[in-house]
Amino acid sequence: EVAKDYPEVELSHMYVDNAAMQLIRDPKQFDVILTGNIFGDILSDAASMLSGSIGLLPSASTGKGVGLFEPIHGSAPDIAGQGIANPLATISSASMMLRYALGENEAADKIDEAIKKALAEGYRTGDIGDYDAKEICTCTEIGDIIADYASK
Structure with missing residues (x-):
């Protein structure tokens, strides 16, 4: 129904099993x-492996009224208190909330740039430590690095 109002946007209907396969085969089509x-x-759990870790993907459930912004991975009670969780999806979800729910684009930009800078400088949590890591950080350490960069 909505697609009729946006003829410039290509619409494809897929069964979920085909969508999962297509997502892995050619993610750029989406x-x-x-x-x-x-x-x-x-699908979001499967897609997380394309980025290298389930700890990297933020998500949003939006509609009329209230939106819910959260990482796709859930609370991970099996690793609670160990300092090994990757907080980037949670931090990115906060950025999405600032941008899309609150209209705070400048604050969201600062957070997004801080994440990019921390990753560009080689700071990693253990789950993505195989990807050009300069330093493997705990959850708190990488959160502090990003908070420091965002505050400047």
Whole structure:
């Protein structure tokens, strides 16, 4: 229904199993994937491996009124208190909330740039430590680095 109002946007309907395969085969073909909650959860978990870790992907569930901004990975109670969680998806979810729910683009930009800078300088958590790591950080350490960069 909505697609009729946006003829310049290509619309494709897919079964979820095909969407999962296409996502792995050629992720650049997708700009947006709209699905119900259970299929969205499955596809976002699969897509996280394209980035290297489930700890890197923020998400948003939006609609009329209130939006929910959260990392795709959940709370990871199995690693709670160990300092090994990757906080980047949570921090990025906060950036998305600032940008899309609160209209605070400048603050969101500062957070996004701080994340990019920390990664460009080689700071990593253990889950992405195989990717050109200069230093493996705990959850708190990388969060502090990003907070420091964002405050400047």
